[in-house]
Amino acid sequence: MSATTESPAPDQHRAWPPANPPEPTYVDDRLNYWAEATPDAEAMTYLGRTWTWREWHERVHRAAGGLRDLGIARGDVVSFLDKNHPACVEISLAAGSIGAANAIINWRSAGDEIDYAVNDSGAKVLFVGRESMPTIEAIRDRLPNVERIIEVTPEGGEDDAYEQFLAASTACADGPDVLEDDVCLVMYSSGTTGRPKGVMLTHRNMVKHTVNSHDGWVFEPGDKSMVAMPLFHVGGSSYVLMGIHDGVPSVMTREPDAASLAGAILAGANRTFLVPAVLAQVLQAGPDAVKPVRPAQDLHLRRRADAAAAAARCDGGLAGHRLHPGLRPHRGGRRRDPPDARGPPHRRGRRPPRAAGLRRQADPRGRGAHRRPRDPHRRGRRRARRDLAEDPAGDEGLPQQARGDRRGRHRGRLVPHRRHGPRRRGRLRLRLRPAQGHDHHRR
Known part of the structure; x- marks a missing residue:
């Protein structure tokens, strides 16, 4: 004996949209x-x-x-x-x-x-x-x-x-x-x-x-x-x-x-697309203008309203930008990543502690790319100045660019700095030497 199952009526289990229209080709x-x-x-x-x-x-x-x-x-x-x-x-x-x-x-x-x-x-x-x-x-x-x-x-x-x-x-x-x-x-x-x-x-x-x-x-x-x-x-x-x-x-x-947005919402509108700048204008109109927006049923509208309100309070002018759900505006316009996007806690918003004896490494995310490249001869010149401090008489035997540390006579003044190679007339550049004995200008 075979059992037959009646198919549901067309009006039953109707989903949205109410019909299955064909794929459109033209705008109308x-x-x-x-x-x-x-x-x-x-x-x-x-x-x-x-x-x-x-x-x-x-x-x-x-x-x-x-x-x-x-x-x-x-x-x-x-x-x-x-x-x-x-x-x-x-x-x-x-x-x-x-x-x-x-x-x-x-x-x-x-x-x-x-x-x-x-x-x-x-x-x-x-x-x-x-x-x-x-x-x-x-x-x-x-x-x-x-x-x-x-x-x-x-x-x-x-x-x-x-x-x-x-x-x-x-x-x-x-x-x-x-x-x-x-x-x-x-x-x-x-x-x-x-x-x-x-x-x-x-x-x-x-x-x-x-x-x-x-x-x-x-x-x-x-x-x-x-x-x-x-x-x-x-x-x-x-x-x-x-x-x-x-x-x-x-x-x-x-x-x-x-006023127009409030009237449309009171008329039953619960889905919309607005840029944060428009919502910022609504919020600036006062609390009475925001009251009709609060009971809106659309979750997207409420999220955009809150994001625009937070962006309007920023000093960095984020009111005209779209905020990602994982980002939050920060005072001063700086962007903070979500808590789980930057690794361990010491990487979230502050510099990690540097271990003793370790030099600063280049940031893989691109920070420090603007710094001056390391001079390969810096260590040699430091060693030459250290030897000169122990033996001042050895100044005459050193190259011109590593000869002596004459900060005692030129504290904080502009002095001519010779270029490498033979001196050429009119090809001098000035360098400001620090007043203290630390080598700040080489770091």
Whole structure:
């Protein structure tokens, strides 16, 4: 008699993520998947507005159709200038779906830096936030390649030109000629050593970065991601793709200030990526701004907050650096290794005792590499001076460089020191001889 075992129902033993989506190839593949797998689930929340995966998918493909109506094709570039806004992500995904790229401009830049980045990228369409419109109007004559400027407002509404642009557009499918190595995103550097430099990122770059960055951690059921880093920063534009990749809802803040972070956390966000400098600003805002951060459920957020608080108290300026879990900031900016990384206790933070009769050895870790190499003739000269002290008459028979110890007549004064070999006119160098009889300058 054979026994049969019923297979579990599809809804039983469901793990996270709720489905097993195929490996993505383009930046919008996971958005297309979640729009079909979980169409009514929450996808993005921004300033009180929330979109489901189906609604967000519709907006992205309407934006792609609108860009095509404006003449944007494969290989072209559009640009976005504003603080954090879901429209920036929508334009990035829409442009990538038709083979174009979105150049995100730092909204903190000055006018001459903005026109340089826009002209350098070759953008034909420029999406501008309402707060940055006065700057664009002042440099409009210096943007010859820009054919259309579309204004974006934080709250949206009937007077929002971007919302009107979406409403007048028709959704279109992904471009059939788009390749993995097509540029989909252009990020500009800060320009600390010159003009900002555009970094061209392809679909393959962004997808592989999203997949590889997931190594070692996953989103759990009920998690909500907070996108607070500026989207012109790679930390913002790359982290927002992780929530899209795993199908978890995201809460986007307009700026990474204390009030915005507190509001997102109170809205349920418990996963985020922040640099220590941002957390230091939150801590400097006062204890009231830190209260909402303390009950956050994400362990990574609490660890980063504590690390930033400790780094901000250092005199060495470690607030802008990422701290390894095994390292702790030290007063004065010096780095201390973890207790088990430097051997026995006498090697932890202080010099080990030196045994009697042993000379200092070169540190294998590289300390002392700047010291002057040992003179092979030093021992001979010391022996000559010792013999001379016992027999002063032997001074005449010694070489010039080992003749006598004349410190008694030249205490603490600069005296000519002859070079080896015959004397040459004008080839003298000065040496300061110590006032005491110890040979300090030869150690």
